[in-house]
Amino acid sequence: MSALITTFFYVGRVPFAPGTFGSAAAIPVAYLLHRFLGFPALAIATLLVFALGWWATAAHTRGKDNHDPGEIVIDEVAGQWIALWPLSMGLWLNGVDPAIFPYPGWIGAFVFFRLFDIWKPWPVRWADDMDTPLGVMLDDVLAGILAAVCVMIAAGIYHGLIQ
Numbered sequence: 001m002s003a004l005i006t007t008f009f010y011v012g013r014v015p016f017a018p019g020t021f022g023s024a025a026a027i028p029v030a031y032l033l034h035r036f037l038g039f040p041a042l043a044i045a046t047l048l049v050f051a052l053g054w055w056a057t058a059a060h061t062r063g064k065d066n067h068d069p070g071e072i073v074i075d076e077v078a079g080q081w082i083a084l085w086p087l088s089m090g091l092w093l094n095g096v097d098p099a100i101f102p103y104p105g106w107i108g109a110f111v112f113f114r115l116f117d118i119w120k121p122w123p124v125r126w127a128d129d130m131d132t133p134l135g136v137m138l139d140d141v142l143a144g145i146l147a148a149v150c151v152m153i154a155a156g157i158y159h160g161l162i163q
Contacts, residue, residue, distance in 0.1 A: 005056035005074055012073035022073025026080040031101050039092035046081040058133040068136045075140035082144030083109040086152045108154050112147035
């Protein structure tokens with residue numbers, strides 16, 4: 001069960017760039033949550049994925065030296081969903097048809113999230129250096145928060161709210 005969760009239904013077992021594939025796989029699931037249940041469901045699902053991911057990562061890596069093997073991508077799912085929060089929340093709060101999930105928003109969220117997850121600026125690096133199951137999850141949550149801030153700034157510029 002922990003392998004199913006940590007690999008996000010085995011997406012993490014892709015032989016190259018599993019984190020990127022995990023992030024990409026998270027987007028259609030986020031879209032379905034947004035479309036059929038709204039932003040609150042995406043937010044709650046993110047919190048549940050974080051908690052389940054923390055537990056599953058601890059179970060999956062128990063007794064192993066490496067607490068963050070590449071196949072674990074549930075952390076990317078949580079972080080990617082956080083990066084998508086501004087898009088989902090903005091659309092939901094403004095009553096936009098839930099079927100609309102504009103590509104500039106989710107592409108920006110994906111690119112910003114991958115950038116921060118790979119680059120690992122502070123505080124992402126701090127969490128990554130924890131070398132624990134919590135650190136595995138937390139570094140991507142922090143990368144997701146940084147990406148969400150960038151998505152909000154980009155949306156503000158695009159929509160003329162920030163000049």
